[in-house]
Each structure stands twice: as structure tokens, then as C-alpha cells.
Amino acid sequence: MTTTRFAPSPTGYIHVGNLRTALMNYLIARKAGGTFILRIDDTDPERSKEEYVDAIKRDLEWLGLHWDKVERQSERLDRYAEAADKLREMGRFYEAFETPTELDLKRKKQLNMGKPPVYDRAALNLSDAEKDALRAERGNGVWRFKLDHERIEWTDGILGDISIDAASVSDPVLIRGDGQVLYTIASVVDDTEMGVTDVVRGSDHVTNTATQIQIIEALGGQCPRFAHHSLLTGPQGEALSKRLGTLALRDLREQGLQPMALLSLMARLGSSDPVELRSDMAELIEGFDVNRFGAAPTKFDVQDLFPLTAKHLQSLPLTDVADAVEDAGVPADLAEPFWAMARENITTLADLKGWWELCRDGAEPLIADEDREFIAEAVALLPDGPFDGETWGTWTKAVKEATGRKGKGLFMPLRKALTGMERGPEMAALLPLLQVIRARG
Incomplete structure (x- = not known):
């Protein structure tokens, strides 16, 4: 059975880059009728916060990305310890004691000699006595996985055939000196024991994947299918990393952006398919294919979400937005005609308040000097209320006959006088709301 996972660290809030990973894994699982796991990668006790765990769940629920089960790495530390012991017994795990400064000097020396800046495995030559002396001087060392220096190959679901020479990669640190288990081994143990079949993540993890494949094989696990999506950039191709916090x-x-607008964009952004607003999750699932995504950096512009949100809102019945209409102050008996009037003229639901204030309080008339007599004559022809959907047509016909004005010269001054704006909803729909509110006052 297909099993995927989304594995955020609860050290901050989910951003659009995280969402891409979460959504792709979710859609793969749902399309195959499989399992989607929310795995909280909280092995860092200093930075992991419960408030972020709650926020992650709240964001996923808002988007409709419902998980089948939750796992927490902080509750699985014994499993990682067992895996570490197994690697030690196999001679694939060794302790190293270099300081960050010493490692930096080694890298610079290797680069000056034209060699790849990888760890030189000096720790493998330490005697037990030398290790004891270093522990006494510096404390516990880090634990590194000893890579087999051979090519690591896999067929990536997005990048195609990948081949990495393990000799060009440093033996990865899997456990820090303070005992903290790092992502590289924890993720391997979890993916293996939880039966994860497909892993989609950012292209910045490609080297991690190479080393993890060897760790999986060393521990006797089954490698999942890997796919590495492109990284997001800003609209001008600039690095997005510094802006992800916003x-x-x-x-x-x-900001009022709608989940389906965000999901519709992210489900296609960077693929060979055009971005199309979808009405529900079922459509997103049906149309998703991870193999249609490309490797090139993908431009993301938050402004693209606003027209998608507006279009989505236009498609919704009152029942889906009833709370927002009520929150704007609209009386229940006017909710239906008010939503029918406003839906085509909002970008987010927050815009409803402004339209209701216009209906309730009216607006400062916008009347050009040359139109003052015309407006006065037109107002005198305004029939008694209450108004309905036919009133605007009846009234403007009478004004046309009385004044000889027609077209834009007729309709625009009337709109500006009633709403203070040059554009907006159909006046036939707006006028009854303006009159009803005034009649109530």
C-alpha cells in the first residue's frame, strides 16, 4: 500500500515551501488510496515548541490536508538508539572529535589542493587511548556513518536518473556530541519501520537521499521511491528563503486567501500543466501527477493567489460564506441578496464589510458640476420604495425619457452619485439593498 509522510520540524510556522512538500505527499497517498502520515520531527528539544506543533496541525486542517495518523520522533528515540548500535556492530558508525574550526581548516586545505572538501576520516585512525583523551578534553564526539565509496544511483520521480559518487560526499553526522539524533538517521528508521513507499521533498535534499539510501540498505530496509521537487524563488527569480518568514x-x-486558491496553485506550480482553479480536493487528487513536474527553480508570486481567491469566492453559495456575511454585519433577511450582489466584487471575504457599510450608511456622492442638474432631476424621478430588481431599469428608463441622456452619460453619473464609485456591482442588485437599509433607518 502507498504510504507517504509530511515531516515538519516544530521550530516555526509552515510556509509555502513546506506546503509544496506536504501537498505532493498528500495527493500521492490519496490518489492511490493509501496512508498519509504527519510525522513531527521534534528530536531537537531546544528549538521544538508545542505551540508550533499545534500551529502545523491547524494550518493543515485549514487546507483540508487531513492525516491518517501522527507520529512524533521524540517518542521513538529508543528505535534510533537500536539502529545506531546495529551500525556500530557492523563497523559503519564511528566517533569523530574535530571542532568546527578544525573541520573548516581541513576543508580549506582540500579546496586549495583541488580536492573535494569532504571529511578525511582521520577519526578512523584514532586509538582507544586517543579517543579517551579527546573525550576527556572535549566531551563526546559526533557519530558519523561510514559511506561505501561507490556510486549511489536511483531513478527520481522528478529529476530522472541520479548518480552520485559517495566519495564526493562527507560521511554524514548522524548523532551530535550532545546525543541529539539528527534527521538523516531518524528519518531512515521511521520511513523503514512505518512502511513509507514514496518520499517527495525539496531538491536541496538530493545529497541527503544519497547517503540515506546507503543507511537504509545497511539497516536492511526497503528504499522508498524518491522525488525531489524544485525550490521556489520570488517572482523575479530571487531567492525566496529570506522571505519565507512572511x-x-x-x-x-x-490576508483572506482561500485554501482552494492556494492548493490549486501549488498543485500545478512548476509542472507542465497550467494552473487552474479547482473546486474541491477530489479534482486536485484526480489531476495530480508528480512526474509532470520539472527540475528548474519555480517562481512563486503571492499576488497570483488573490485573483484565484476572488474567482473561488464567486463560485460559492451563501451557505459556504454565511459566517463571513454575518460577521460583516448583514442582517439575516438580507444575506442572500447581499451575497448575490457582492460576490463578484470582492477579492477576499474581508471586502464584504466595506460593501455592507455602503449599503447601510450610503456613500459620499461623487457628482461633477456639469451633472448636478441632471442628478437633481433624476432623484426627483426615483420611485417610492421598497425597491426590487426591476427598479433600476424602470428608473433609468424614466430618466432617459425625461433628460435625453443615454449610455454611459446616463448610467455613470447615477452610479457615482449613489455609490461614490465609478465601478462596482450591478446597480439593479445594489439599489434594492441601498433602499431597504435607508427605509429601515
């Missing part, structure tokens, strides 16, 4: 999902939610 692109947290909770911030996008507070």
Missing part, C-alpha cells in the same frame, strides 16, 4: 500559511490565511 509567507507563513497563517499569514496568508490572515
Whole structure:
């Protein structure tokens, strides 16, 4: 059975880059009728916060990305310890004691000699006495996985055939000196024991994948299918990493962006398929194919989400937005005609409040000097209320006959006088709301 996972670290809020990974894994699982795991990678006790765990769940629920089960790495430390012991017994795990400064000097020396800046495995030559002396001087060392120096190859679901020479990669640190288990081994143990069949993540993990394949094989596990999606850039191709803090999902939610707009964009962005607004999750699932995504950096512009949100809102019945209409202050008996009037003229639901204020309080008339007599004559012809959907047509016909005005010269001054704006909803729909509110006052 297909099993995927989304594995955020609870050290901050989910942003659009994380969402891409979460969505792809979710859609793969759902399309195959499989399992989607939310795995909280909280092995860092210093930086992991429960408030971020709650925020991650809240964001996923807002988007409709419902998980089948939750796993927490902090509850599986004994499993990682067992895997580490197994690697030690196999001679694939060794302790190293270099300081960051010493490692930096080694890298610089290798680069000056034209060699790849990889760890030189000096720790493998330490005697037990030398290790004891270093521990006494520096504390516990880090534990590195000893790579087999051969080519590591796999067929990537997005990047195609990948081949990496393990000799060009440093033996990865799997456990820090303070005992903290790092992502590289924890993820391998989890993916193996949880039966994860497909892993989609960013292209910055390609080297991690190479080393993890060897760790999986050393521990006797089955390698999942890997796919590495491109990284997002800003609209001009600039690095997005420095702006991700302002692109947290909770911030996008507070701006009034709709989940289906965000999901529709992310489900196609960077693929060979055009971005199309989808009406529900079932459509997204049906149309998703990870193999249609490309390797090139993918431009993301948050402004693209606003027209998609507007289009999505236009398709919704009142029942889907009833709370927002009520929150704007609209009385229940006017909710239906108000939503029918406003839906085509909002970008986010927050815009409803402004339209209701216009209906309730009216607007400062916008009247050009040359139109003052015309407006006065037109107002005198305004029939008694209450108004309905036919009133605007009846009234403007009478004004046309009385004044001889027609077309834009007729309709635009009337709109500006009633709404203070040059454009907006159909006046036939707006006028009854304006009159009803005034009649109530």
C-alpha cells in the first residue's frame, strides 16, 4: 500500500515551501488510496515548541490536508538508539572529535589542493587511548556513518536518473556530541519501520537521499521511491528563503486567501500543466501527477493567489460564506441578496464589510458640476420604495425619457452619485439593498 509522510520540524510556522512538500505527499497517498502520515520531527528539544506543533496541525486542517495518523520522533528515540548500535556492530558508525574550526581548516586545505572538501576520516585512525583523551578534553564526539565509496544511483520521480559518487560526499553526522539524533538517521528508521513507499521533498535534499539510501540498505530496509521537487524563488527569480518568514500559511490565511486558491496553485506550480482553479480536493487528487513536474527553480508570486481567491469566492453559495456575511454585519433577511450582489466584487471575504457599510450608511456622492442638474432631476424621478430588481431599469428608463441622456452619460453619473464609485456591482442588485437599509433607518 502507498504510504507517504509530511515531516515538519516544530521550530516555526509552515510556509509555502513546506506546503509544496506536504501537498505532493498528500495527493500521492490519496490518489492511490493509501496512508498519509504527519510525522513531527521534534528530536531537537531546544528549538521544538508545542505551540508550533499545534500551529502545523491547524494550518493543515485549514487546507483540508487531513492525516491518517501522527507520529512524533521524540517518542521513538529508543528505535534510533537500536539502529545506531546495529551500525556500530557492523563497523559503519564511528566517533569523530574535530571542532568546527578544525573541520573548516581541513576543508580549506582540500579546496586549495583541488580536492573535494569532504571529511578525511582521520577519526578512523584514532586509538582507544586517543579517543579517551579527546573525550576527556572535549566531551563526546559526533557519530558519523561510514559511506561505501561507490556510486549511489536511483531513478527520481522528478529529476530522472541520479548518480552520485559517495566519495564526493562527507560521511554524514548522524548523532551530535550532545546525543541529539539528527534527521538523516531518524528519518531512515521511521520511513523503514512505518512502511513509507514514496518520499517527495525539496531538491536541496538530493545529497541527503544519497547517503540515506546507503543507511537504509545497511539497516536492511526497503528504499522508498524518491522525488525531489524544485525550490521556489520570488517572482523575479530571487531567492525566496529570506522571505519565507512572511509567507507563513497563517499569514496568508490572515490576508483572506482561500485554501482552494492556494492548493490549486501549488498543485500545478512548476509542472507542465497550467494552473487552474479547482473546486474541491477530489479534482486536485484526480489531476495530480508528480512526474509532470520539472527540475528548474519555480517562481512563486503571492499576488497570483488573490485573483484565484476572488474567482473561488464567486463560485460559492451563501451557505459556504454565511459566517463571513454575518460577521460583516448583514442582517439575516438580507444575506442572500447581499451575497448575490457582492460576490463578484470582492477579492477576499474581508471586502464584504466595506460593501455592507455602503449599503447601510450610503456613500459620499461623487457628482461633477456639469451633472448636478441632471442628478437633481433624476432623484426627483426615483420611485417610492421598497425597491426590487426591476427598479433600476424602470428608473433609468424614466430618466432617459425625461433628460435625453443615454449610455454611459446616463448610467455613470447615477452610479457615482449613489455609490461614490465609478465601478462596482450591478446597480439593479445594489439599489434594492441601498433602499431597504435607508427605509429601515
